[in-house]
Amino acid sequence: MAEECAVQVAVDVPLFGTFSYLTHLPLRAGQRVRVPFGPRRVCGFITNDIPTEGIEIGRLKRVEELFDELPPLPATLLAMVRFAADYYHHPIGQTLFTALPGALRTDCAVRLEDERLWQLTGAGLAEEPPARQKARRALWQALQDGPLTNAAVRAVSAQAGRILADWLQEGRAERVPPEPLPLRVAPAPSLNDEQQRALEALSETRDDFAPYVLHGITGSGKTEVYLRLIERVLAAGRQVLLLVPEINLTPQLIERFTGRFPATRVVMLHSHLADGERLKGWVDAWQGRAGIVIGTRLAVFTPLPRLGLIVVDEEHDSSFKQQDGLRYHARDLAVWRARQERVPIVLGSATPSLETMANVAAGRYRRLTLSRRAHDAARLPAIRLVDTRRIKLVEGLAEAVIAALKARVARGEMSLVFINRRGFAPVVACHECGWLSGCPRCSAKLVVHLAERKMRCHHCGWEEAVPHVCPDCGNVDLKPLGQGTQRLEAALARLLPEARLLRIDRDTTRHKAAWDEVYRKVRAGEVDVLVGTQMLAKGHDFGALSLVTVLNADGGLYSADYRAAERLFAQLLQVAGRAGRAEAPGEVLVQTQWPEHPLYQALLRHDFDGYAQTLLEERRMAGFPPAVHQALLRADAYELASATAFLTALRAEAEPHADGVLVSGPAPALMVRLANRERAQLVFESGSRAALHALLERLVPLAERLAKTHGRALRWSLDVDPQEM
Ligand code: ADP
Ligand code: ZN
Ligand code: ZN
Numbered sequence: 001m002a003e004e005c006a007v008q009v010a011v012d013v014p015l016f017g018t019f020s021y022l023t024h025l026p027l028r029a030g031q032r033v034r035v036p037f038g039p040r041r042v043c044g045f046i047t048n049d050i051p052t053e054g055i056e057i058g059r060l061k062r063v064e065e066l067f068d069e070l071p072p073l074p075a076t077l078l079a080m081v082r083f084a085a086d087y088y089h090h091p092i093g094q095t096l097f098t099a100l101p102g103a104l105r106t107d108c109a110v111r112l113e114d115e116r117l118w119q120l121t122g123a124g125l126a127e128e129p130p131a132r133q134k135a136r137r138a139l140w141q142a143l144q145d146g147p148l149t150n151a152a153v154r155a156v157s158a159q160a161g162r163i164l165a166d167w168l169q170e171g172r173a174e175r176v177p178p179e180p181l182p183l184r185v186a187p188a189p190s191l192n193d194e195q196q197r198a199l200e201a202l203s204e205t206r207d208d209f210a211p212y213v214l215h216g217i218t219g220s221g222k223t224e225v226y227l228r229l230i231e232r233v234l235a236a237g238r239q240v241l242l243l244v245p246e247i248n249l250t251p252q253l254i255e256r257f258t259g260r261f262p263a264t265r266v267v268m269l270h271s272h273l274a275d276g277e278r279l280k281g282w283v284d285a286w287q288g289r290a291g292i293v294i295g296t297r298l299a300v301f302t303p304l305p306r307l308g309l310i311v312v313d314e315e316h317d318s319s320f321k322q323q324d325g326l327r328y329h330a331r332d333l334a335v336w337r338a339r340q341e342r343v344p345i346v347l348g349s350a351t352p353s354l355e356t357m358a359n360v361a362a363g364r365y366r367r368l369t370l371s372r373r374a375h376d377a378a379r380l381p382a383i384r385l386v387d388t389r390r391i392k393l394v395e396g397l398a399e400a401v402i403a404a405l406k407a408r409v410a411r412g413e414m415s416l417v418f419i420n421r422r423g424f425a426p427v428v429a430c431h432e433c434g435w436l437s438g439c440p441r442c443s444a445k446l447v448v449h450l451a452e453r454k455m456r457c458h459h460c461g462w463e464e465a466v467p468h469v470c471p472d473c474g475n476v477d478l479k480p481l482g483q484g485t486q487r488l489e490a491a492l493a494r495l496l497p498e499a500r501l502l503r504i505d506r507d508t509t510r511h512k513a514a515w516d517e518v519y520r521k522v523r524a525g526e527v528d529v530l531v532g533t534q535m536l537a538k539g540h541d542f543g544a545l546s547l548v549t550v551l552n553a554d555g556g557l558y559s560a561d562y563r564a565a566e567r568l569f570a571q572l573l574q575v576a577g578r579a580g581r582a583e584a585p586g587e588v589l590v591q592t593q594w595p596e597h598p599l600y601q602a603l604l605r606h607d608f609d610g611y612a613q614t615l616l617e618e619r620r621m622a623g624f625p626p627a628v629h630q631a632l633l634r635a636d637a638y639e640l641a642s643a644t645a646f647l648t649a650l651r652a653e654a655e656p657h658a659d660g661v662l663v664s665g666p667a668p669a670l671m672v673r674l675a676n677r678e679r680a681q682l683v684f685e686s687g688s689r690a691a692l693h694a695l696l697e698r699l700v701p702l703a704e705r706l707a708k709t710h711g712r713a714l715r716w717s718l719d720v721d722p723q724e725m
Helices: 075-087 092-099 122-126 134-145 151-156 161-169 192-202 222-235 251-260 274-284 297-301 330-340 352-361 399-411 484-494 513-525 564-576 596-605 608-622 640-657 689-707
Strands: 005-011 018-023 032-037 041-049 065-067 115-119 173-176 210-216 238-242 266-269 290-293 305-311 346-347 366-371 382-387 414-419 446-449 453-458 462-467 501-504 529-532 545-551 587-592 630-637 660-675 678-686 715-720
Touching: 005 092, 018 032, 018 462, 032 382, 075 092, 075 297, 075 330, 092 161, 092 297, 115 134, 115 564, 122 545, 134 161, 134 173, 134 352, 151 161, 161 173, 173 210, 173 382, 173 608, 173 689, 192 210, 192 222, 192 501, 192 640, 210 660, 222 251, 222 305, 238 266, 238 297, 238 330, 238 399, 251 290, 251 513, 274 297, 290 297, 297 330, 305 330, 352 608, 399 414, 399 529, 399 545, 399 587, 414 446, 446 596, 446 678, 484 501, 501 513, 545 564, 564 596, 564 608, 596 608, 630 640, 630 660, 630 689, 678 689, 689 715
Parallel strands: 210 346, 210 366, 238 290, 238 305, 266 290, 305 346, 382 587, 414 529, 414 545, 501 529, 545 587
Antiparallel strands: 005 018, 005 041, 032 041, 032 065, 115 173, 446 453, 453 462, 630 678, 630 715, 660 678
């Protein structure tokens, strides 16, 4: 028996660190094992072995079983998991388990399909079975044409499998790995000048880290550029990772990739796959059989031995950030991974995030621009503002908007009504002089809580009564921005009785089949007016939209959430991009009470860059990300007071270590009550990432210890680079 030694094992528990076990097996980092943990048996992964000296071996429990159906996890994956655990201050075991497909998280062996093919050896070929052995002869003949898969063997006859097992024993047959098919590329449109220039620039670097931003307006042909670039990477024998937002993983997108590269294995990875399917795709990628992996945020962890390129499409999309457990940002991890594995990365978007724009401005990312639509005929839509301050609205709709919709319906053209009802926290504003309810203690806006007639700062905790008149000009007509939208849909049905409406939101499109039905109806011309929420602002191509109308956008102008304006602007540009995609030029009508607002003025000019600069400057002045780095420590309990007491105590203990870090709060969360619990938070901000992380390093053990003394109902979590306040 081999010598006993101790190994470190990562398991899926909310505890920091790994656990020591005893084994006589020669275990290596990345191997999957079963270990006893308390009263349970759990799956774990070896992280490293440690010298047995100094450890009381006798007290350690033993590794029970090694699962060796797969090779040990690659070092590159373990390195990324370690980085993510450090950066997000999350337990290493839970981080690792987040990164793996579900099938590998259980304490049982997994079954993998044997991909190898059957073929005859020289000895097998030399000896043709006699005619009376019908089954043998049929199989022998079938194998003359080349190697067969298991399925093909079963198709020959019921006995074929057993016969082959015999032949394998006798050395007449053997199993061989499938030969990769040579790259095939279906015909593609020739690129326009801008696309060609972008492609050449993107191809300049190989085998080294190079971060690019492909900034192209909707319909400018970004995807076509990815396809061309991917072709070059595949031709060099490398693999490609393409990350997309959940909602964009449509059959249309998949078809475009499989259609272009018909001989390449394209693997899809997302959270709605069955365990077996996801494992298969993951292993295909890991074993190098898949050329392209297209997936949502979780796919960023997919092991790819021959990785040659990472593309993050719609990089601004907030779905790349996980909002629970390991709160990672897949785009940020993708950039880290590209640097680590020395490959180029392309962040594509019509509306890049301010974080990315700041990196461009600092010279860290190289930007390539596609400023025109790819179809020569497709022109940008004309955008018009409908000033609703002094006109009477019918059920929230301006006459001009109703008339425009009616005209489209009469002409048989399709329109889109975009209702912006994202949970903007309302602030109080004066329409006469532009006064806004700002916090006197910090640069955040105060949020209105109408029921209590209070305004509250969710950044630092300041509270005051809602004023009755504007403090600046005395106007008595102060209103919270952003009214409800529920009735609008019903109103549309009444106002446009002859129109065929189709509503698209999270409820109506929960299933993939629902999207297929939406596309079918749209293609078949069975829809006059699409009515929908922010889902429609994403990358769907509905063909010829003649009119886009936007309602209730103003709430995003002056929200307490400092990201609201960035999101609103991106959404409006994206949704405007749905208009006039094909030959027909489109029109966009935006109802607003603030037509002079710089956001709308920039929108009229399709001026993304100008407004992004304005926002970046605002963030710099206010000391918000990306000008500073931020982390939130959230706590929740049955009552706000318990959460606040915990955070107050934590703040007192953490503050002495807060060198170069601004600590604010406790403040109630923007949405205080959620699922019967009440939430509050501390905000940590610093211009220096190192300073922030040094503090978080100390904060986490403090929080762990303090939480134990604040009641069992108390929960806390840390969010590094939070996307939601
Ligand atoms: P994006 O990803 O920027 O929205 P796509 O790559 O999807 O743009 O292109 C938009 C439309 O234009 C698609 O229908 C695409 O097939 C087409 N297209 C893209 N590039 C070209 C080109 N060079 N010539 C002709 N059509 C193109
Ligand atoms: Zn005023
Ligand atoms: Zn404040």
